[in-house]
Amino acid sequence: xNPVFWQTVWGLLPYWLVIVLMMIGLHVxxxxxxxxxxxxxxxxxxxxxIMFYITLGKVDGGTAPIFGSGGDEVVYSNPVPHVLMLTAxxxxxxxxxxxxxxxxxxxxxYGTIEEDQIRRxxxxxx
Amino acid sequence: MSASWVAHLESxxxxxxxxxxxxxxxxCVLLRRSRAAWMLAMTVTLGSLLTSLLMLRHVLLHxxxxxxxxxxxxxxxxELRIEVLNAFVLVIVSGISSVVLSAAPGSLPxxxxxxxxxxxxxxxxxxxxxxxxxxxxxxxxxxxxxLEISSLSSYTLVALGPSRRALVAAFRYLIVGTMGGTFLxxxxxxxxxxxxxxxxxxxxxxxxEVQGDRTLLxxxxxxxxxxxxxxxxxxxxxxxxxxxxxxxxEVSAFLAATATKVSYYVLARFLFLIFGVSLAFDRLHFDxxxxxxxxxxxxxxxxxxxxxxxxxxxxxxxxxxxxGYMVLGLALANRSGLxxxxxxxxxxxxxxxxxxxxxxxxxxxxxxxxxxxxRGLGRQMPWTMAAFVVGGLSLIxxxxxxxxxxxxxxxxxxxxxxxxxxxxxxxxxSLLAVVYVWRVVEEIYFQPAPEGRQVAEAPLGLLVPIWLxxxxxxxxxxxGSATADVARQAADLLLQGPPVGxxxxxxx
Numbered sequence: 213x214n215p216v217f218w219q220t221v222w223g224l225l226p227y228w229l230v231i232v233l234m235m236i237g238l239h240v241x242x243x244x245x246x247x248x249x250x251x252x253x254x255x256x257x258x259x260x261x262i263m264f265y266i267t268l269g270k271v272d273g274g275t276a277p278i279f280g281s282g283g284d285e286v287v288y289s290n291p292v293p294h295v296l297m298l299t300a301x302x303x304x305x306x307x308x309x310x311x312x313x314x315x316x317x318x319x320x321x322y323g324t325i326e327e328d329q330i331r332r333x334x335x336x337x338x
Numbered sequence: 339m340s341a342s343w344v345a346h347l348e349s350x351x352x353x354x355x356x357x358x359x360x361x362x363x364x365x366c367v368l369l370r371r372s373r374a375a376w377m378l379a380m381t382v383t384l385g386s387l388l389t390s391l392l393m394l395r396h397v398l399l400h401x402x403x404x405x406x407x408x409x410x411x412x413x414x415x416x417e418l419r420i421e422v423l424n425a426f427v428l429v430i431v432s433g434i435s436s437v438v439l440s441a442a443p444g445s446l447p448x449x450x451x452x453x454x455x456x457x458x459x460x461x462x463x464x465x466x467x468x469x470x471x472x473x474x475x476x477x478x479x480x481x482x483x484x485l486e487i488s489s490l491s492s493y494t495l496v497a498l499g500p501s502r503r504a505l506v507a508a509f510r511y512l513i514v515g516t517m518g519g520t521f522l523x524x525x526x527x528x529x530x531x532x533x534x535x536x537x538x539x540x541x542x543x544x545x546x547e548v549q550g551d552r553t554l555l556x557x558x559x560x561x562x563x564x565x566x567x568x569x570x571x572x573x574x575x576x577x578x579x580x581x582x583x584x585x586x587x588e589v590s591a592f593l594a595a596t597a598t599k600v601s602y603y604v605l606a607r608f609l610f611l612i613f614g615v616s617l618a619f620d621r622l623h624f625d626x627x628x629x630x631x632x633x634x635x636x637x638x639x640x641x642x643x644x645x646x647x648x649x650x651x652x653x654x655x656x657x658x659x660x661x662g663y664m665v666l667g668l669a670l671a672n673r674s675g676l677x678x679x680x681x682x683x684x685x686x687x688x689x690x691x692x693x694x695x696x697x698x699x700x701x702x703x704x705x706x707x708x709x710x711x712x713r714g715l716g717r718q719m720p721w722t723m724a725a726f727v728v729g730g731l732s733l734i735x736x737x738x739x740x741x742x743x744x745x746x747x748x749x750x751x752x753x754x755x756x757x758x759x760x761x762x763x764x765x766x767x768s769l770l771a772v773v774y775v776w777r778v779v780e781e782i783y784f785q786p787a788p789e790g791r792q793v794a795e796a797p798l799g800l801l802v803p804i805w806l807x808x809x810x811x812x813x814x815x816x817x818g819s820a821t822a823d824v825a826r827q828a829a830d831l832l833l834q835g836p837p838v839g840x841x842x843x844x845x846x
Contacts, residue, residue: 241513254516261524268531293530296479300523303486307516310490314497314509321502334503 226267234260245327247318251311258304262297269293348396352405352418355389355428356471358382363463372455376443379459383436386470390428397425404476413537417476423680423828424473427603430684431469434595434691435462437803442588444799445698448705449500449586458498462592465491469600477536478526478612481604482519485568488600489515492593496585504584511577514567518574522564528557529612541612542836554613555622561608562624568601571665572635572658582654582694587701590650591694594657595687602664602683606832609668614835619671628669633763635662640770644777649700649707652774653693656733659767660686666760667748675751676829681821682744685732685814689740692807693729696722699796699804709778714787722796723782725808730775732811735768740811743818747825 221228237260240253274289315325322330362382366375396403397420407416420428439462450458468488475481493515497508530536532553533544548554563574570578582590609618619625639659646652664686667679697707699722704711716723732739745764752761795801814821 238517241517247509250513254513257517258520261520261527264524265527268527292536293527299479299483303483303519306490307486307512310493311509311512314493314505314512317497318502318505318509321505330506334506 226263230260230264230267233263247315247325247327251308251315254311255304255308258300262300265293265297265300348392349403349405351389351393352403352420352474353407355386355393356418356467356474358385359463359470360467363460363467366456366460366463370456372452373443375456375459379463380439382463383432383439383466386432386466387429387436390425390432393420394425394429397422412476413535413540416480417537418474419476419538420474421831423831424603426824426828427473427600428470430687431466431473431596431600434687434807435466435592437806438588438592438595438691438695441695441698441800441803444797445588445695445702446586448702449588450498454498458495461491461494465495465597469596472600472604476538478529478538478541479536482523482526485522485604486519488597489519489568492597495589495593496581498589499584499586501584507580507584511581514577518564518567521560521567525557525560525564528553528560532557538607538612539837542614543839545612546614546617546836551622554617558613558618558622558624562605565601565605565608569598569605569665570658570661571631572638572662575658575661578658579651579654582657583648583651587650587694587698591691591698594694595691598657598661599683599687606668610832611836615671615833616835625669625671628665629760632662632666632669633760635659635665636763636767637770640767640774643774644770647709649709649712649778650697652778653690653697656771656774657690659771660690660733663744663748663764667751670751670755672751672755673826673829673833674747674754676832677822677825678744678747678751680825680828681747684821685740685744685811688807688810688814689729689732692804692811693726695800695804695807696726696729699800702800703793703796709781712778713781713785715793716783718787718793719795721801722804725804726782727779728808728812730778732815734771734775738812739815740818742815743822747822
């Protein structure tokens, strides 16, 4: 096999997975009329980015970044991306809960959570 | 003794600015009474205005103000950093927020039920927290976090609108806005991957040394897509017309003047202070993307505005066009162009919030903002409608209004960069603005009012804020050199690009 090919596919595997995950999420958000499914798609999309950050923090042979008795020769994984993603996850939860609250209100107001039906009802109102 | 005390307080101002509205938002929720919540929110907003004025004074006299959260030094710790440019943005945001909020007790009861007012004030304060934080944050990750704080609260504000379509608008805004935020996060991740730092000053220093264009280009693209969605740059800003149309007019006035302006500042900061002109424009040629987008936004926004029958929607589409002018200033990337873009940031904030407050007054008296509803209103609400006309003239860019000053600099910038066609297009799109403003003026003044409609002039509580903002567009139109001088200083700072020097904290 061509070594360049293997390096692109296998060496960059985490990035490929991230891209696939993000595109799945994007696809769901754009094509599904169901609002809950849209929110799920949005979550998958965000998870892709979270995975991306986590792969950044990986150091070959690195261990958990807990400062102990190991001395200077211990290699640690980079903790910063993990900490950042803790915040990003919180942001994601806040977004999801607000979106779900809006869906509840939409269901009360329109009696449906399918976007095409809502659009039809909206069309009558203009 | 007292001098050191003052100096100590001054060094705390950046933190107070962000923390004060954040902590008072839950107190507003606890208060529950509309009047009390408003008084508290008003006090805090005026406090923010005072704080930002003090910081502006400090920055102009003594240079940049830096606050290290928890005492951790940058680039490891979180830094709030106030420089000349963002000090001005802070003054604009807190100033216009104060004026718009002062109109809230007059306009809100018509559109939001009394028992939900305290939630409006809480969301308003949180949104302001996010916007002030985005402006003053010294590291890119906190820009993202504050952006999400302001976005989440603005979705809530939009959803408070009186019709059920506000909910749909808010949901769509949420989906698109979260996409934008996530793209920004991805771009920030790539910048971190290349440089190992998140601090803005440090990023600027390190990014020039990065080899290879591909990751840089993808990072820049992600950041620009993310901020352009928040900024409502056509075609990424199509969430905006519905959101502004169905939100309470008060909210539209607030968001039009602040949220898009802060996003503009964030975009300018990424382009000029992190990437720098030589990297973003000369090496990656990103002006080839921004310039056409800005021109298309100018024309599509104005063209669609001409065919609107609802005044709120008309103003919303006109906002899309005005965002085009501002981004055009960035894409020209020379002194006059940038000056025009930054002046327009200020001027458009003034006129659009003023115009949306006019619509708040119309909603208060008529309950609707369709073109046929305002027929003959010029005689019944003379002061309010006069404000609309002045604001409209400023949107067109008639001399002696603020809009003229910004367009003057933009045209000059286009000519200086050797693009006479762009200069002609700026003038051409202004003619389109004449058409949509004239349609409204015709209905207001040259059509008879419907039989038997009795409408009183807007209450003083609305007229005063309206005329503060609209009067501002005239004052800054006549004394345009004052704002232009400030904007030119800011443009020079942006064109200087990222700082050069040893990276903070040694090698990563």
